[in-house]
Amino acid sequence: MGPEVVKLKTNYETLEQFKRFLENGLEELSMLEDLQGNLIEDNVQSPFYGVYEDGKLVARMSLYPMAIEYDHYFNPPTNYLELWKLEVLAGYKGRGFGSKLVRFAQSFGNPVKTNVRCGAHEFFTKLGFQPVKYDPMRDRGENPYVWIPEGSHIKLI
Ligand SMILES: CC(C)(COP(=O)(O)OP(=O)(O)OC[C@H]1O[C@@H](n2cnc3c(N)ncnc32)[C@H](O)[C@@H]1OP(=O)(O)O)[C@@H](O)C(=O)NCCC(=O)NCCS
Numbered sequence: 001m002g003p004e005v006v007k008l009k010t011n012y013e014t015l016e017q018f019k020r021f022l023e024n025g026l027e028e029l030s031m032l033e034d035l036q037g038n039l040i041e042d043n044v045q046s047p048f049y050g051v052y053e054d055g056k057l058v059a060r061m062s063l064y065p066m067a068i069e070y071d072h073y074f075n076p077p078t079n080y081l082e083l084w085k086l087e088v089l090a091g092y093k094g095r096g097f098g099s100k101l102v103r104f105a106q107s108f109g110n111p112v113k114t115n116v117r118c119g120a121h122e123f124f125t126k127l128g129f130q131p132v133k134y135d136p137m138r139d140r141g142e143n144p145y146v147w148i149p150e151g152s153h154i155k156l157i
Contacts, residue, residue, distance in 0.1 A: 002096065005104040008048035008060065010035060017050075017057035021087055034062065034085075049104065051097050059097035061086040063105055066113070072138050073113060073146060074154050080111040080146075086120075102127050109149055115142040132156060 008014050015035055035048070050060035064082040071077040083105050088097045102124070105112045116124050116131075129145040133156075148154050 003051050005049050008050050010046040058092040059088040061101045075157050083114040112147045116145045
């Protein structure tokens with residue numbers, strides 16, 4: 001079983017934990033600015049999820065619900081989840097934390113979209129994601145991959 005995925009609290013303790021991910025050398029994946037923004041806005045609906053081991057945040061992601069009216073990926077249009085900033089701390093990779101977070105996103109039963117960078121294509125393909133045909137106007141330099149629940153009538157555009 002192992003540790004569970006939890007919704008991260010938007011507070012300074014979480015902010016301190018995020019600094020470890022910064023030290024990991026992946027500034028572009030940092031949620032620090034997002035979290036600071038949320039603290040300023042006092043946003044109680046944190047989009048951040050993570051896995052703790054022995055009190056230490058070892059993996060995290062953000063998950064944004066995307067409303068059907070903003071969907072440009074699926075036919076028919078649908079509500080889906082946008083997965084961002086997935087990162088597992090150095091020393092904790094290869095132990096199932098990354099796939100645990102992705103499976104958590106999939107457990108809501110809606111399609112999931114992410115922007116795959118950093119050579120993680122194989123990781124996402126193993127979890128049932130597929131690349132989307134690049135549309136420069138829509139994707140604007142992203143490398144979108146999507147997951148559609150098994151047995152769903154939803155197709156890619
Ligand atoms: C990519 C990442 C999230 C994977 O997390 P993880 O906890 O190490 O992965 P898991 O242990 O859950 O691995 C699940 C499977 O994917 C494979 N896998 C993991 N990372 C991989 C990679 N970079 N390339 C190819 N396969 C990979 C594992 O071998 C495992 O395969 P198995 O099921 O056959 O044993 C993690 O390595 C990471 O934080 N990378 C840096 C940031 C990043 O790339 N984020 C993704 C956003 S684009």
